[in-house]
Amino acid sequence: MSYEYIKIGSEEKAFIAKVEEISGQNVYSCYQCGKCSAGCAFSYKMDKTVNQFIHLIQLGQKERTLDANTHWICASCFTCTVRCPREIDVAALMEAVREISLRENPEKVRIADLPKESLEKLPNIALVSNFRKKTG
């Protein structure tokens, strides 16, 4: 176990405020019970589990938050949102981080790089929702 000194300065505070503004949630409502991570269907794919991810936001760690894959693995199924005992819309927090990332780099998925066959065979709802979530 290692410890690290984290200073919550103006940059950190700005990041927290941005996430709260976009999501409309209070990130400090989270008391780290871990129910979101326990119920998440994708926890096994995430390098930071959902509650760890929220902890990073609470500490204003923008770079580490954006470097995690958590918000890109989240499929907005809202299981965490409906179960959160603090009534945080966790999925909205994920969306806020996606948005912050996409407002800087709008192409998480490059549509031009997708093979033509998959564009032809995939259902429209898959394509539309993917592009809504992964392009700015």
Next chain:
Amino acid sequence: MVQYSYFPGCNLKTNAKGFEKSALAVSKQLDAELVEMPNWNCCGTVHTLVSDNLMKRIAPTRILSRSSKHVEMLENSPKEVVTLCSMCNSTLKVVNKDIKNDESKLEPINFQLEFDEEEYKKDMEVKHFLEILRDSVGYEKIEKNVKKPLKGLKVFCYYGCMLLHPDEAKIDDEEMPAVLEDLSESLGAEIIFSPLFKYCCGSYHIVDQEDIVNTQVQKIIQSAKQSGANAVVVACPLCAYNLDAQQKLMEKQGQDKELLPIFYFTQLMAIAMGEPININHFEEHHINPKKLLKKLKLI
């Protein structure tokens, strides 16, 4: 006879044709006819969770406004727009509640809608067809219309996320839903319970992270099989596609030989209620459900 303003959404016209056609046919039999609304547009499939972007709320609001006008032209129609796709269901419901509760959001959206000569007056409710079947038609009436009970069909009712989440959009209890089970039971099918009834299938990750969807589908199908199911019933065209296509892929890779056919709930209704088999468009499924139906002597 009641007519409903029906919003199809894009997928019902492309790779879920059987879903739409079977639903239209059974809705007529049950005197709760679905009539397609004119001039509809894509709802956006996912509602935005962002508080500072109204743009993504315009398309659903336009649909609500147009449907409201459509209702006036129908017979005994309540102020409701009915969807079949569960993603449309949740998108429309969430946006509807959002703008009904917040005048400051509706006003600029209505200003935009002036270009389409539309104005939303907060007068519509959004309903999923399953809610209509449960609350307005009733299972008794469905049972009376069953000509061929689905004997031998052991269905696992897979809800996916968007029928039960988020709170604003849910059509039943989010942890213990019963609507698909009750419906299947009234058609004479046997219900198989699996704990993964709302375990996300991976949804839109199919476009760029297929491996996620593959793992999810494997878990869902394995659990259903262990519980003894021989078919899966769904309400979402994306769940249907993922479960169907990924199983076929697993078969090709030699991982799995025994595949569970995927049915939309309306297809089961159409079979039980004696509608012609071709309206189900089974040829578009990756796993052919006809094999199982023939084995059980249902067709």
